[in-house]
Amino acid sequence: MFVSASSADKSGGDDDDKCVPRAAVHKVIKDCAPNIRVSGEAKEFFVQCCNEFIHLLSSEANSVCEKQTKKLIHPDHIVSALENLGFGSYKANCRDAMETAQEELAQKRKKLSSKPSSNFSEEELRQQQEALFEQAREEQLQLEIEEWHRTQEISKEILRQKMEASRTEDDNYD
Numbered sequence: 001m002f003v004s005a006s007s008a009d010k011s012g013g014d015d016d017d018k019c020v021p022r023a024a025v026h027k028v029i030k031d032c033a034p035n036i037r038v039s040g041e042a043k044e045f046f047v048q049c050c051n052e053f054i055h056l057l058s059s060e061a062n063s064v065c066e067k068q069t070k071k072l073i074h075p076d077h078i079v080s081a082l083e084n085l086g087f088g089s090y091k092a093n094c095r096d097a098m099e100t101a102q103e104e105l106a107q108k109r110k111k112l113s114s115k116p117s118s119n120f121s122e123e124e125l126r127q128q129q130e131a132l133f134e135q136a137r138e139e140q141l142q143l144e145i146e147e148w149h150r151t152q153e154i155s156k157e158i159l160r161q162k163m164e165a166s167r168t169e170d171d172n173y174d
Contacts, residue, residue: 020050057081 025047029038038046058073060081065073075098079091118125 018051018055020047020054022047025050056085060084 022043026043029043029046057078058081061073061077064077064080064084065071068077070077075095079094082088082090082094120128
């Protein structure tokens with residue numbers, strides 16, 4: 001995931017928008033120390049530490065990005081920021097985590113894109129489409145026939161009215 005260089009430094013608004021999800025931090029704590037009980041106060045302290053670390057790292061990555069006259073923070077900027085902050089020993093772990101995340105994302109996208117959108121084969125869908133087109137043509141033809149019959153009925157009625165009117169006029173001349 002890439003972060004805009006200008007958005008990394010902005011502050012204001014709701015603080016929860018800029019925090020690591022508590023549940024995620026609590027899960028990391030439980031995964032790292034499954035046999036140790038951690039107090040709620042300590043968990044909150046971990047959350048605050050994570051938020052502070054991410055803020056510090058993003059600020060430093062933003063500085064690296066700006067020094068390179070870039071407008072978008074890339075993973076290399078974050079790695080440089082880790083080194084600048086004295087966390088160079090984490091570079092390999094961070095790169096591995098990024099590669100794993102990218103692979104998982106690519107697999108999810110591949111599953112979504114390769115998953116058929118229906119249970120029918122392409123040929124079955126084409127046949128269904130043709131059947132629907134044929135049904136629509138038949139309905140259209142039926143509507144046109146009904147319209148033609150209505151037009152004929154109206155024409156007959158107009159002709160009948162004209163004939164009656166002409167008979168009435170003939171009757172008046174006698």
